[in-house]
Amino acid sequence: MTDGPQIEVTQPGHVRRTRVRVRYAETDQMGFAYYGNYLTWFEVARVEWLRQGGWTYRDMEQEGTSLPVIEAHCEYRQPARYDDELEIAARGVLLSPVRIRFDYDVVRVADNSVAATGHTVHAGMDARGKPCRLPERVREMLS
Template structure:
């Protein structure tokens, strides 16, 4: 098969972020039902070495900062302990109309 497509890393980052939120007691479906949606406002990735088809990868996610309206996560993709890629993704919360909303206190408490 060859190399993992560079865009696929962002799918892995999202899965890791969702699992972190869930493990912390967060509920994305409940947020969306309440009219709050998480959107990516900035994403950057530094690729060091390629992953190959069928590699067993570990994705580490860390919450770096929550400001009044933004959430910053960092990610590291490893294969056998070796760093293949690192990334930072900035998120915001928006309402149903797409208007940026302040990060609620309950969201901060979950993390």
């Protein structure tokens, strides 16, 4: 098992971090954070990644582009429990003019242990539901 975050800051502005606290309702009968919540936390980090870059999902959608998830993966390393504070690092990587991948590390703040790692892949989609190029502002955040 690896200690500490896996995402390396390779270029300024690519990695952005946000924190969440595990709520009681997010735990299962074993007292662990329910596995499906990690994808929600990935979304929180992704939305904040855009916001910290000076743009929001709402802005992008109002301009006619959305980023549906077309692939998701999560590897669970250490369980998170009720009231754990988690820091989620998100890094965007441009895969093509129409696709972006976000890599995530979910780290327990108290002991700096990695609770989970994963990624999501998104495709640009216009208001008609057709593939489209990622907005220029998103591509600029990755360069």
